[in-house]
Amino acid sequence: MKYAPSFQRTNGFWPVVIALCIAAALPFFFTETHIRHILILIFVYAILASNWDLSLGYGGIVNFAHIAFFAIGLYTYGIAAKIIGLDPWLALLLAPVLAIAFAALLAIPVLRLEGIYVILVTIAAAQLLFQLVVSQGDFTGGTSGMVLIPRLEIVGYRLSSDGRIGYYYLSLLLVVFSTVFLYKLERSALGRAIKALRDNKYYAISRGVSEGRIRLLTLCASAIFPGLAGAFYGAYLRIASPDVFGLGFLTITLSILLLGGISTIWGPLIAAVVITAFAEILADYGASRSIIIAAMIIAVVVVYPGGLYAAMQEIWGLGTRLRTNVTAAWRRRFQASLRQEAMGVKDHLVETRHGPVSVCDTGNGDQTIIFVHGNSSCKEVFRRQFDEFAGQYRLVTFDLPGHGVSPNGNPDEDYAVEAYAEIIRNLVDSLDLKTPIVFGWSLGGYAALEYAARGTP
Amino acid sequence: MTLETFAFLLASGLVLGGLYALMASGLAVVWTTLGVFNFAHGAMIALGAYIAWQVTQYTTGGAGFLLGAGVSVAIMFCLGFAMHYVLVKPFELHANLVLLAVITTLAAASIMENAILLSWGPRDKQIAPPFTGNIEFLGTAIGIHDFVILAIALAALLALALFLRRTTAGRALRAVAQNREAAELMGFNVSRLVAMTIGLSAATAALAGVFVGSLRFISPTVGTDPLMKSLIVVILGGVTRFTSPIYAAFIVGLAEAFSAYFLVLYWAPAVLFAMMIIVLLIKPEGLFGRRTRTL
Amino acid sequence: MSAPLLELRGLSGGYPPVSVFRGVDMTVGNNEAVGLFGPNGHGKTTLLKTVAGLIDPRDGDIFFAGERLNTEGKMRPRTSRHLNYDLFRRRRISAESVVRQGLIYVMQGNLLFPEMTVEEVLDIAPQAARGRGGAAQMRDLVDAVFPRLRERWHSKIRFLSGGERQMVSIAAGLLALPRLLILDEPTLGLSPKLRIELCEAIAKIRAENVPLIVVDQNVEFLTSLVDRLYLFDHGAITREIDGSAMPSHEEVMTMMFGEAH
Numbered sequence A: 001m002k003y004a005p006s007f008q009r010t011n012g013f014w015p016v017v018i019a020l021c022i023a024a025a026l027p028f029f030f031t032e033t034h035i036r037h038i039l040i041l042i043f044v045y046a047i048l049a050s051n052w053d054l055s056l057g058y059g060g061i062v063n064f065a066h067i068a069f070f071a072i073g074l075y076t077y078g079i080a081a082k083i084i085g086l087d088p089w090l091a092l093l094l095a096p097v098l099a100i101a102f103a104a105l106l107a108i109p110v111l112r113l114e115g116i117y118v119i120l121v122t123i124a125a126a127q128l129l130f131q132l133v134v135s136q137g138d139f140t141g142g143t144s145g146m147v148l149i150p151r152l153e154i155v156g157y158r159l160s161s162d163g164r165i166g167y168y169y170l171s172l173l174l175v176v177f178s179t180v181f182l183y184k185l186e187r188s189a190l191g192r193a194i195k196a197l198r199d200n201k202y203y204a205i206s207r208g209v210s211e212g213r214i215r216l217l218t219l220c221a222s223a224i225f226p227g228l229a230g231a232f233y234g235a236y237l238r239i240a241s242p243d244v245f246g247l248g249f250l251t252i253t254l255s256i257l258l259l260g261g262i263s264t265i266w267g268p269l270i271a272a273v274v275i276t277a278f279a280e281i282l283a284d285y286g287a288s289r290s291i292i293i294a295a296m297i298i299a300v301v302v303v304y305p306g307g308l309y310a311a312m313q314e315i316w317g318l319g320t321r322l323r324t325n326v327t328a329a330w331r332r333r334f335q336a337s338l339r340q341e342a343m344g345v346k347d348h349l350v351e352t353r354h355g356p357v358s359v360c361d362t363g364n365g366d367q368t369i370i371f372v373h374g375n376s377s378c379k380e381v382f383r384r385q386f387d388e389f390a391g392q393y394r395l396v397t398f399d400l401p402g403h404g405v406s407p408n409g410n411p412d413e414d415y416a417v418e419a420y421a422e423i424i425r426n427l428v429d430s431l432d433l434k435t436p437i438v439f440g441w442s443l444g445g446y447a448a449l450e451y452a453a454r455g456t457p
Numbered sequence B: 001m002t003l004e005t006f007a008f009l010l011a012s013g014l015v016l017g018g019l020y021a022l023m024a025s026g027l028a029v030v031w032t033t034l035g036v037f038n039f040a041h042g043a044m045i046a047l048g049a050y051i052a053w054q055v056t057q058y059t060t061g062g063a064g065f066l067l068g069a070g071v072s073v074a075i076m077f078c079l080g081f082a083m084h085y086v087l088v089k090p091f092e093l094h095a096n097l098v099l100l101a102v103i104t105t106l107a108a109a110s111i112m113e114n115a116i117l118l119s120w121g122p123r124d125k126q127i128a129p130p131f132t133g134n135i136e137f138l139g140t141a142i143g144i145h146d147f148v149i150l151a152i153a154l155a156a157l158l159a160l161a162l163f164l165r166r167t168t169a170g171r172a173l174r175a176v177a178q179n180r181e182a183a184e185l186m187g188f189n190v191s192r193l194v195a196m197t198i199g200l201s202a203a204t205a206a207l208a209g210v211f212v213g214s215l216r217f218i219s220p221t222v223g224t225d226p227l228m229k230s231l232i233v234v235i236l237g238g239v240t241r242f243t244s245p246i247y248a249a250f251i252v253g254l255a256e257a258f259s260a261y262f263l264v265l266y267w268a269p270a271v272l273f274a275m276m277i278i279v280l281l282i283k284p285e286g287l288f289g290r291r292t293r294t295l
Numbered sequence C: 001m002s003a004p005l006l007e008l009r010g011l012s013g014g015y016p017p018v019s020v021f022r023g024v025d026m027t028v029g030n031n032e033a034v035g036l037f038g039p040n041g042h043g044k045t046t047l048l049k050t051v052a053g054l055i056d057p058r059d060g061d062i063f064f065a066g067e068r069l070n071t072e073g074k075m076r077p078r079t080s081r082h083l084n085y086d087l088f089r090r091r092r093i094s095a096e097s098v099v100r101q102g103l104i105y106v107m108q109g110n111l112l113f114p115e116m117t118v119e120e121v122l123d124i125a126p127q128a129a130r131g132r133g134g135a136a137q138m139r140d141l142v143d144a145v146f147p148r149l150r151e152r153w154h155s156k157i158r159f160l161s162g163g164e165r166q167m168v169s170i171a172a173g174l175l176a177l178p179r180l181l182i183l184d185e186p187t188l189g190l191s192p193k194l195r196i197e198l199c200e201a202i203a204k205i206r207a208e209n210v211p212l213i214v215v216d217q218n219v220e221f222l223t224s225l226v227d228r229l230y231l232f233d234h235g236a237i238t239r240e241i242d243g244s245a246m247p248s249h250e251e252v253m254t255m256m257f258g259e260a261h
């Protein structure tokens, strides 16, 4: 079963390629370490937020211990590389393993709970971990954290040399891997099961989706890249502090996720750029910066809960609608003769409850036949029937909203079989068609049935 | 353990319990009414403490303390009332209310904490405890101030309980919490009642803040620890009845006092959180609760 | 006939974006009892919730005692899927003001307030009638019609039986001093005995000249109670039957579903 087109053929392909090229080229334009540091931060936030979306958006599990995965990665790297003395690269790989193990442990209470209780138990788990970290000062450095954690090197080359360029590309690589991972996962059977559980739990279970297994897998999968990112962060900054458990870090990551838009892969990536850059612009304002950012977050959530990505899609959709509407108007205005040639009669707009539709009305006879066309078609498909029956019947056909030369409808209301049936009824009333025969083809057939089922009042 | 230590731990556990009860009932009232967890509760506690501190700068002594508490409670009530219209009301009917409210209340907490930082600076402050002197209790000296705090906290809880049970306005608040649509059909202004609930919650937070501020030092993030503690209390107790978090608060308060003595200091909170997870696993509705959430 | 008590003109509505009922015209005269009968799930409750102000109407008007309850004009369709319209749009009708006018809707299968006692519920019920007289008589009427409630005075609602809950709902509605009382399937899911008891109670209320709109699935009960009957089908009123010619259950079914129902 394959529903989704391959990535090369989606609308998103070129934007992603361009974004990648830009990201790969950026360090050549920005050589100051500070700006590169910001970019690396953006990547870390992007990984955290987009993977959080896996459990929160796609899985419907509101996991407030997500940041703890990051913290575990951070401390695993710190302890393994500094105290145990493991090779830093091995320590980097160990981090996600421990994060997954923690996710599996976390799944035990989460599987048994629902709704707000999941939020509470995950907060408790994160706090438990925080208390453990703080209390084990010998390993973790307690409240002051660990310093001088070993850095990453490739055959003697420090990734931090040349203005952190090595770390920049490593983090970019992590983002790419994480995004590919999420993209593939979302389109896999597992991804569909995850979404099915979120949308209709009992139906999904009755169709053989194992709730426990899928939720466990969701949590574990969402822990991999945050764990890696945590270890990366430790190697990059060379410190590990328990501040990562704080509400501040959580708030920023969660805002990135919610402002980007949940249940999207790209939204959190975009929001990570926007919010981090915005925070950087306001860097000089100290405490007021946090106030401004928080107020902005509230404003966006209150006004437009869908988030940035949804807004971008909606603006894109508006553009498409405008384009198609203009095309339809153009054709109505300047290509009327073409259509008249086909149908033998000029079409005109008739107002209905669902907006104006373009109607052809011809033939003579007491009995009317209404022809309703199918999905993605138009009224001109009936030109042969119009030729054939014009002598015996009055013939009426029309373009459904958004089809042929009818203007676009309102997506919430007008593209539904019920709406089409109502359009037919409106036409019957306004053109005085008495008791017509309704002929429907494909989608038009459903509309005709719906019209028939409603009876004539 | 001597009798004196026991008495001392008992007393401090009870005072802590009273404080936690005050914080947790404020949190629980909002939760039951809206189904929303108010992450700004901790910041409200901090803000309440700072407002009271400001008042005690002008008037000192017992009068200043009481005046500070009163002013702080009044201001925080209004703030809580207003918060409903900004943070919750706009997407009250949205399918993702719980999640959206999490982010708006977190953001509000950040705003309050940083506003405190801007207006009062990062340096620790303390509200001077107005009632000095000790009384003898089972052989140890316990500060009068602690007793006053416990008494006021209990009185406030009793007053809140009576308000909710006995007065028409309080019953209306409970009606909104239990069945919003039916309450609307009885002609209540549901929005205003919900805003009032948040206001009441903020008022209890302010009172708790005043007490916290007179027991320890206050800093802009002083609310974080109380927030987590009230969270534990609410989970342990459940929110079915107004009284259930109160019992749990005293259990937690006593447990904290005693475990700090028996265990290493750092372990006490970890034990509490582990306890909370276990309770959630075995009895998610809380030790004293039923599954439904009502006021 | 003088101006009607309640008049719906071309009322349409639903749960956006779904439209449930459209173009409903309906009147209730002063001192009249009107029945509404129709198949399950066709939108009667939705219509009445709209009249009660819980849901915004999409189009059309609601007049009660000569005053318009909704703001004029029609609801503009949403053009953005994610924009928070609740923020920008004023509600077109408010349950609070509808109830203050004395238009009381008793919800279908109402759970009321599970943790409150009968006494507490009936204590807050007259809220809507503040400033109007007649509370004492109404209290007597409630006592006379529902003597059972006194026996359960201090029980919580959640311990009551379905029938008793329905009684509390109706009693609460009465205590709000209705100028028009809307009962939505008051006998839903009751045992035959309780059902008869409740039907008698409603007849007693009617005998006190309280104007009513009653929805019920039992035509016999409806026809014995009401002056006029509206048949409601697929979100629209399909027929209006006058008091003089009240049909039997069979006849109504034939009218609605044809011979082979």
Ligand SMILES: Nc1ncnc2c1ncn2[C@@H]1O[C@H](COP(=O)(O)OP(=O)(O)OP(=O)(O)O)[C@@H](O)[C@H]1O
Binding pocket: C015, C018, C020, C038, C039, C040, C041, C042, C043, C044, C045, C046, C047, C108, C185
């Ligand atoms: N909250 C809601 N959101 C969306 N659709 C709803 C909602 N409540 C009801 N509906 C739908 O609206 C339609 C009408 O429901 P409604 O309850 O008004 O019917 P009814 O005529 O009262 O039925 P019954 O006789 O069973 O009480 C149904 O198809 C139902 O599925």
Ligand SMILES: [Mg+2]
Binding pocket: C044, C045, C046, C108, C184, C185
């Ligand atoms: Mg109904």
